[in-house]
Amino acid sequence: MSAIDQTLKIHGLRSTFFRNQVLEIFHKSDYALSLSDIEDYLKEFDRITLYRTLKSFEEKGLIHKISDNTGITKYAACESACSEDHHHHQHVHFHCEMCLKSYCIDVAAVPNVVIPEGYKIFSKEMLLKGICKDCSHKK
Numbered sequence: 001m002s003a004i005d006q007t008l009k010i011h012g013l014r015s016t017f018f019r020n021q022v023l024e025i026f027h028k029s030d031y032a033l034s035l036s037d038i039e040d041y042l043k044e045f046d047r048i049t050l051y052r053t054l055k056s057f058e059e060k061g062l063i064h065k066i067s068d069n070t071g072i073t074k075y076a077a078c079e080s081a082c083s084e085d086h087h088h089h090q091h092v093h094f095h096c097e098m099c100l101k102s103y104c105i106d107v108a109a110v111p112n113v114v115i116p117e118g119y120k121i122f123s124k125e126m127l128l129k130g131i132c133k134d135c136s137h138k139k
């Protein structure tokens, strides 16, 4: 059984050729992918199936959405600790203003934010903006 098959199985998804293909794209990419990025990788696909696949990947804890303020939804692979209805990420997101790619960045600890009493936090997201390591080497 391939690693991809195993990941699907652990997260309660039957392994299909299409799911394998899509998940592999995520595992190969070091930056977050938009719908059109994924479509570029797939040669033949059905749009509805792709939407459904992404939705079930997200629900099952295989990928997560990234909001990088570009107005384009991007997705990135989750760490293995994520499961159905339970994403727990300790990483921040980095958006490069030159290539417009967004990355998941592992950090030792996401800073704790103290908020006034009465507010409840359900999720935490931190977005950093700047220039990524590929772009800073380019100049």
Ligand SMILES: [Zn+2]
Residues within 6 Å of the ligand: 061, 062, 063, 064, 078, 079, 082, 083, 086, 087, 088, 089
């Ligand atoms: Zn996750």
Ligand SMILES: [Zn+2]
Residues within 6 Å of the ligand: 096, 097, 098, 099, 100, 101, 131, 132, 133, 134, 135, 136
């Ligand atoms: Zn960049």
Ligand SMILES: [Zn+2]
Residues within 6 Å of the ligand: 064, 066, 076, 089, 091, 092, 093, 103, 104, 105
């Ligand atoms: Zn991420």
